[in-house]
Amino acid sequence: MADPINTIQALNWALDDAMAADGSVILLGEEVADPEGGGIMKVSQGLSTKYGARVRSTPISEMAFTGAGVGAAIAGMRPVVEIMLMNFLAVCMDQITNHAAKLRFMSGGQTHVPMVIRTMTGSGFQTGGQHADFLEAWFCHTPGIKVAMPSNPADAYGLLRGAIEDEDPVLFVEHFPSYWTPGAPPDRGKAIPLGKARIAKSGKDVTLIGYSRSMHDLLAVEKTLGADGIDCEVIDLRTVSPLDMETILTSVRKTGRAVVVHEAVRSFGVGAEVSARIHEALFRELRAPVERVASHDSPVPFAKQLESAYLYSHADIERAVRTTLQS
Amino acid sequence: MNAESPDAPTLVAIYRKMVAIKLNDDRFISQIKAGRLIMPYYSARGQECIPAAISVLLTDADYLVTIYRGIHDMIAKGVPPKLIWAELAGRSTGSCKGKGGPMHITHPQSGCMVTTGVVGAGMPIACGLALAAQLRGEKRVTVTNFGDGASNIGAFHESLNLAAVWKLPVIFVCQNNRYAEHTSLAKGTSTKRISDRARSYDMESAHVDGNDPVAVYRAAKAAIERARGGAGPTLIEATTFRFNGHLIGDTGEYMPKGEYQTALAADPYPRYRNWLLQNKHSTTAELEKIEADTAADVDAAMAFGFDSPLTDVSEITRDVYASPA
Numbered sequence: 141m142a143d144p145i146n147t148i149q150a151l152n153w154a155l156d157d158a159m160a161a162d163g164s165v166i167l168l169g170e171e172v173a174d175p176e177g178g179g180i181m182k183v184s185q186g187l188s189t190k191y192g193a194r195v196r197s198t199p200i201s202e203m204a205f206t207g208a209g210v211g212a213a214i215a216g217m218r219p220v221v222e223i224m225l226m227n228f229l230a231v232c233m234d235q236i237t238n239h240a241a242k243l244r245f246m247s248g249g250q251t252h253v254p255m256v257i258r259t260m261t262g263s264g265f266q267t268g269g270q271h272a273d274f275l276e277a278w279f280c281h282t283p284g285i286k287v288a289m290p291s292n293p294a295d296a297y298g299l300l301r302g303a304i305e306d307e308d309p310v311l312f313v314e315h316f317p318s319y320w321t322p323g324a325p326p327d328r329g330k331a332i333p334l335g336k337a338r339i340a341k342s343g344k345d346v347t348l349i350g351y352s353r354s355m356h357d358l359l360a361v362e363k364t365l366g367a368d369g370i371d372c373e374v375i376d377l378r379t380v381s382p383l384d385m386e387t388i389l390t391s392v393r394k395t396g397r398a399v400v401v402h403e404a405v406r407s408f409g410v411g412a413e414v415s416a417r418i419h420e421a422l423f424r425e426l427r428a429p430v431e432r433v434a435s436h437d438s439p440v441p442f443a444k445q446l447e448s449a450y451l452y453s454h455a456d457i458e459r460a461v462r463t464t465l466q467s
Numbered sequence: 468m469n470a471e472s473p474d475a476p477t478l479v480a481i482y483r484k485m486v487a488i489k490l491n492d493d494r495f496i497s498q499i500k501a502g503r504l505i506m507p508y509y510s511a512r513g514q515e516c517i518p519a520a521i522s523v524l525l526t527d528a529d530y531l532v533t534i535y536r537g538i539h540d541m542i543a544k545g546v547p548p549k550l551i552w553a554e555l556a557g558r559s560t561g562s563c564k565g566k567g568g569p570m571h572i573t574h575p576q577s578g579c580m581v582t583t584g585v586v587g588a589g590m591p592i593a594c595g596l597a598l599a600a601q602l603r604g605e606k607r608v609t610v611t612n613f614g615d616g617a618s619n620i621g622a623f624h625e626s627l628n629l630a631a632v633w634k635l636p637v638i639f640v641c642q643n644n645r646y647a648e649h650t651s652l653a654k655g656t657s658t659k660r661i662s663d664r665a666r667s668y669d670m671e672s673a674h675v676d677g678n679d680p681v682a683v684y685r686a687a688k689a690a691i692e693r694a695r696g697g698a699g700p701t702l703i704e705a706t707t708f709r710f711n712g713h714l715i716g717d718t719g720e721y722m723p724k725g726e727y728q729t730a731l732a733a734d735p736y737p738r739y740r741n742w743l744l745q746n747k748h749s750t751t752a753e754l755e756k757i758e759a760d761t762a763a764d765v766d767a768a769m770a771f772g773f774d775s776p777l778t779d780v781s782e783i784t785r786d787v788y789a790s791p792a
Binding site: 166193194196198199201203204205206207208209210211212213214215216217219234235238239243244245246247248249250251252283284286306307308382 | 530532561562563564565566567571573574575580581583585588590591592593594595596597598599600602609621622625626628629632633785786787788789
């Protein structure tokens with residue numbers, strides 16, 4: 141068994157292997173080149189030394205360098221743009237939602253934007269209301285862009301390679317607090333295509349659906365419930381948009397019960413969409429209404445006790461599962 | 468004529484582009500008023516000189532990024548008017564199959580890469596097109612057009628800074644038509660000259676009479692040579708005026724009395740025609756032939772547009788992603 145690695149190493153390998161395989165892959169972002177530190181989390185460490193001008197540290201001008209990614213992509217490059225934190229996407233939304241996502245359609249297919257926007261987020265480090273939000277629903281609500289959210293190092297590698305190879309713009313969301321969590325190493329050189337979920341654990345009683353951070357919680361809760369004789373099937377969406385409904389519906393058709401869990405706030409979130417689609421497709425086969433577990437509908441608070449109260453707990457997930465089993 | 472001035476064939480080529488812009492614009496408006504074209508239309512009547520004089524210095528390999536008031540830029544750059552007509556009429560033969568419309572016309576074969584409906588948003592994208600050319604060692608340049616109003620949005624400032632720091636081969640062309648929608652330059656802009664803002668970014672700049680094709684040509688030639696030679700970007704401010712307001716139907720009540728009439732009296736279109744004849748760069752016969760040929764071209768382009776089949780509604784599912792969902 142190969143030694144475990146963490147997500148930072150996995151992402152670095154993915155970028156390195158993609159740049160070695162394809163000369164049109166370029167990196168743009170704040171501090172991404174080696175003289176500036178190789179990225180705030182060192183994800184791109186060593187790459188500017190190896191690939192020169194293809195790795196560019198930018199001014200703190202998200203609108204300009206995200207737009208530059210759009211332009212370079214139209215001209216045939218494959219830019220990987222790093223937005224340091226997910227909340228900062230708000231300052232370059234116009235380039236992402238009005239341009240990257242729509243240019244293929246608005247040009248009648250004459251141009252397209254094969255660009256990846258890497259970003260990170262997650263509560264737990266007391267970074268407060270502007271450094272920890274999960275905003276994926278904004279982008280899932282925009283046709284034309286895909287959203288990938290890996291939960292472990294091997295998937296981070298494979299999905300980033302898949303995102304870079306994809307012909308559409310991809311928002312690639314990394315979970316900040318689990319960057320250092322070790323996991324199985326990736327199959328280097330192999331991309332995971334976007335739009336395919338993974339059965340992380342098979343079971344027969346209830347389907348637990350998560351992505352990014354919530355997978356760590358689901359796999360822990362699944363063990364606790366297993367000890368009580370509840371056999372959970374756990375699905376890692378991997379790509380939040382487009383949703384792999386085939387995998388979700390096949391599972392829920394079997395179990396008749398589903399719980400969707402995400403760190404993003406509850407209202408108008410990915411959980412609502414997944415729940416709605418399950419109800420639309422399987423209303424008569426469901427044995428209980430689909431449950432949602434998510435963060436509290438408030439900004440991410442600073443103080444530790446508030447920040448902890450903001451995020452769902454393992455007890456919340458267990459309670460939701462038991463609720464579906466009571467029906 | 469010094470070395471920097473265009474020769475007679477070039478001067479006539481500029482006029483030919485101006486005629487195509489003007490006659491198509493006149494016809495778009497008449498078709499809107501007749502109810503045959505249903506669309507928001509931001510006419511560039513009055514601003515013809517600027518892209519006409521710049522475009523004679525460009526090839527199809529050079530990139531253009533323009534804005535909602537940009538059909539003059541597209542025609543000058545070489546987007547076939549018949550594809551524009553079909554696009555505006557919502558036809559399958561339109562440059563974007565009727566899926567973009569007047570604010571998003573795209574035609575990569577002639578270098579028209581992006582047309583945006585968001586003020587200022589084209590400039591960051593132009594930086595990226597230029598970055599791609601720079602990384603590949605290509606000699607092509609990127610021209611990005613915008614109005615005076617766009618010089619007050621963040622994208623302008625971020626893009627000028629980025630282009631200057633990276634010495635990108637971009638020419639920023641501010642077509643200053645004195646009004647940002649309905650707000651005058653003086654009320655919304657801190658500097659008297661937008662070109663002065665280049666100084667903040669240590670960028671070369673030029674301030675020219677945008678109604679004088681020779682002045683625009685000279686400034687553009689220097690900027691394009693600078694960009695092709697790897698010496699970085701330039702901001703050109705070309706002063707002009709829009710004769711049809713912000714949007715067709717604009718009654719212009721926000722303008723001081725007399726401003727419109729004074730500007731119209733100095734309409735650069737007939738002025739340039741007279742200048743060509745007075746300075747013997749062309750003959751009445753040659754110009755009349757250009758005008759007649761162009762009028763026939765407009766008839767043909769319009770007929771092509773209206774006679775083409777409407778885009779099938781199934782197109783709504785195509786081009787959202789590379790593959791249908």
